[in-house]
Amino acid sequence: MKLRTKYILFVVILHLITLVLTYFIFEQNKVFFIVSEVFIIISIVIAWQLYRQLIQPLKLLMQGVDAIKDKDFNVKFLSTGKHEIDELINVYNQMMDELRTERTRQEQQHFFLEKLIHTSPTGIIILDFDDRVQQVNPKALQLLNITEEQVHGYSIHELEHPLFKQIGELKSGETAVVKLDGVNSFKLQKSHFVDRGFSRHFVMIEDLTAEILAAEKKVYGKVIRMMAHEVNNTIGPVNSIMQSAMKTDQLWESHDFDSLKDALQVAMDRNQNLNLFMRNFADLVKLPKANKQPIILQKLINSVAKLMAVKAQENGVAFEFNLPNDAINIMADEQQLEQALINIVKNAIEAIEGTGVMKFTAMPAERKLVITDSGKGLNAEQHANLFSPFFSTKKDGQGIGLTLVREILLNHGFEFSLKTVAEGQTEFTIHYN
Template sequence: MKLRTKYILFVVILHLLTLLLTYFIFNENKIFFIISEAAIIISAMIAWQLYQQLIQPLKTLMQGVDAIKDKDFNVKFLPTGKHEVDELINVYNQMMDELRTERTRQEQQHFFLEKLIYTSPTGIVILDFDDKIKQINPKALQLLPVAEQQLIGISVHELDHPLFQQIGQLKSGETTVVKLDGASSFKLQKSHFVDRGFSRHFIMIEDLTAEILAAEKKVYGKVIRMMAHEVNNTIGPVNSIMQSAMKTDQLWQSHEFDTLKDALQVAMDRNQNLNLFMRNFADLVKLPPANKQPIVLQKVIGSVAKLMSIKAQEKEVTFEFNLPQADLNIMADEQQLEQALINIVKNAIEAHDVSGKVTFILVPSTKKLVITDTGKGISAEQSANMFSPFFSTKKDGQGIGLTLVREILLNHGFEFSLKTTRERQTEFTIYF
């Protein structure tokens, strides 16, 4: 029962009882009865005025409560001239001013933070209390890359993307560097903030690929230049001495020196091989900028396949082509791109112990080339280092083939990846 209903009921009952009592007490004396009735009427009128004076502040208060419920902090009341009501109105108006100021300040902070997160050069993923993705900024979507609707509301532990698998293992305050497909490197950092008394986590994703590649190239470039300098300084004089000795007929007149002569020739050949070995490394450091010209991609693929066909036949590896009939034109340095494809196909062939298949798939709509082999595949540990300089899974490998491929493709601005998708299926994908 509402307060005003109780008040009205109390006043009505009180005056009815008073009216009934006066009837029995002053029934015989009409003058006193009339006076008492007039007093009751006056009392009822005063009670009604008091009701209006008491209920008005309550109505005002309820209107203010409704405004607060609706989050409308612009509602204010004018003074009524009644001291008690005006005190209440004054307190309410001050409270609304404070709430409006606070809301404006919070909205400005929220807008600033939203804008900061949206334009941040670092990928940011904000989680809710259950580690489900609540918000993700454009940079994170670009780095992943995954559609936003596929992530919002999904727990990081349920996503099979390699980065989210690493994020799921991170604890708050931890940082790790993840290398994907042997080429792209990402720094992941997990932290938290307190929201309404509970911890909420967020993840920062930073692309370190360019920085790491630049630092890597600077280091191995310095090493290669130093090695080439020392080897050339040694091989040149030694070869010169041996060539002079080989041309001096007086030294080889007796047949007993034939073995020594053959040994010198072998040594010279080995020196030439060492010189070629160092030249290959030097080519990696001295790779010129790409001279991009319009080329037909099918033509380049065909040339590489013809060149590598003899090596493929030696291992009983067959080539299969899934290429569009219409020419696919791209802008690239034909010589550099051909060298990159030769190295890729060579590795695909050598991945087979004996017999197998290498497939060339060209998708015109996305300008994507996929070179698939049915070899032994790449382990997760190998995948992280396949493009690293001097890393090789072959006994006699130099570890520069895929590094040269990486430099050529990055030189062109082409995205690429190398991974084993399932057993006996490894894919090298290039986006032109």
Template sequence: MKLRTKYLLFVIILHLIALVLTWFIFAQKRIYFIVSEVFIIISIIIAWNLYLQLIRPLKSLMQGVDAIKDRDFNVKFLPTGKYEIDQLIGVYNQMIDHLRTERTLQEEQHFFLEKLIYTSPTGIIILDYDGNIKQINPKAMQILSINEEELINRSINDLPDAFIKHIKELHSGETKTIKLGGATTYKLQRAQFIDQGFSRDFIMIEELTAEILAAEKNVYGKVIRMMAHEVNNTIGPVNSIIQSALKTNNLWEGHHSDSLKDAMQVALDRNQNLNLFMRNFADLVKLPAANKKRIDLNQLLISVSRLMQIKASEKDIKLELEITDEPFYVSADEQQMDQALINIVKNAIEAVEQKGSVKFTTNIRSRQLVITDNGKGITIEQSEQLFTPFYTTKKDGQGIGLTLVREILVNHGFEFSLKTIKEKQTEFTIVFK
């Protein structure tokens, strides 16, 4: 029962009782009865005025309560002239002003957070309470190569396979560094925030490729320079002594020393090979800045395929060109790109065991070059080590071929990846900006 109903019932019952009592007490004395009735009427009027002064303002305040429930913080009340009610109205109006200010501040913060997430260079995926994807920013969509409509309200398990494996292993508060496509390194981090009293997860995907490449180059550059310095300082004098000894004929007159001369010649040749070996490493460190010019990529591919044709024919491998008829112009250093493409094709040929194919495909619209081979492919373990300095799967490899390719393409600002799409199909993709 509402307060105003209780109040009205109380006033009515009280005055009925007073009316009945005055009837029995003053029924014989009409003047007293009339006076008592007048007092009762005055009491009713006073009670009604109190009702208007107390209950009606409270009823108005209840409308304010309903407005708060509806999150409408614009409803305010004017003073009534009654001290107690005006105090209550003042407190209510202050509370409404505070709530409106807080809501405006929250909306501004929410808008700022939305813009921050949207423009963040870090990929961000926000999950709902059930672990489904609630929000994803453009950077995350770019990394995952998928549209927002394909992910929203779907499970985290619907992410590309390469990410599922690593994200599922992450617990809240953990961070993990992974390498995908052989060249790109990402840092995955899973954390939680409280939303409406419940815990929700979010995942951050940050690309670390540039920082890691710079750190790697700084480290292996120092090592190579130190090794080259020591090797050259040793090989130079030793080779000079051996060559002088071999050219001094009187040292060998009257002696059966052909085997010794042969051994010294072998040592000289081995030193020359070691010197060449170190020069290859030094070239990796001393790679000059790209001298970019407008070149036709299609013509460069034709030149590379002709150069590598002899090596491919030794294993009965067919080089296929699926290039556009019109020129495919890119801004690049022709010598460096030629060097990079030769290394890529050489690796593709070596990956094919026998009677295979290496195909060049260009797409001007997407500005892509894809070099495909049907070799044995790349394992997951190998894909995480590709483009790492000194890493090689070849018996006599030095581990600098793909590193050199990486340095050239990074210096040009071209995006690239090397991955096995399916059995007998490995693709090296370059995106020209």
């Protein structure tokens, strides 16, 4: 039963009882009876006025509660001239002003935060309470090379992208640096915030590729220059002494010294090979800026294939070409790009055990060149370190070939990747401009 119903019922019953009692008490005295009835009528009027004065604040309170339920903080009440009600109205109006101000502040902060997340140069992934992807900013989509539809609403444990596997293994507050394909490196930082009393995670992804490549080049460049300096300073005088000795006929008049003469010649040849070895390393440091000129991609591929044809035949490898008839014009340094393709083809030939096939596929619409080989493929460790300086999968490898390829393609601003996509199918993909 509502409060006002109780009040009305109480007043009605009270006055009915009073009316009956006055009738029995003053039935003999009409004057007193009339006077008592007048007092009862006055009491009813006063009770009604009190009811109206008491119920009005309740009505105002109910209207205010309804406005708060509807989140309408613009509803305010005017003063009535009655002290008690005006006090209540003033408190309510102040509360509504504070709520409106706080809502405006929260909306501004939310808008600013959304704008900040959307335009952030750092990739941001926000998860819900069940670690499902709720929001991904454009930078994260770019770094992951995916669309929002491919990840939104999915659990990070369901997604196959290697970065999400790393994210799933991270705990809140942890940071990890992940190198996916031997070139691109990412810093992952996982943290959490409290939403409606429950913990939710978010992940920040930062591309460290440029910084790490620059740091690597600075370090190995310094090492190579130091090695080249020491080797040249040693080999030069030693070769000069041996050449002088070889040209002094008096030292070799006796046949007893023929073996020594042969040993000196072998030592000179080894020194020459060491010079060549160091020169290959020095090429990484001295690589000039790409002198880009218009070239035809099919012509460059055919030139490299002819150059590597003998080695391919010796290893039982056949070349296949899937190239369009229309010329594909690209801007590149022909000599540098040719050297990069030679190294790629050479590595692919050596990766094929026994007979096999190499295929050159050009996709003009996607501005992409794919070189596929039927070799044994790459394992996880090899894939992560492929383009690292001095890393080689061959027993006697120097780890220069793919590092030089990396530097040349980065020098051109070309994106690239090397990965085994299926058994007997490894692809080196170059996205040219």
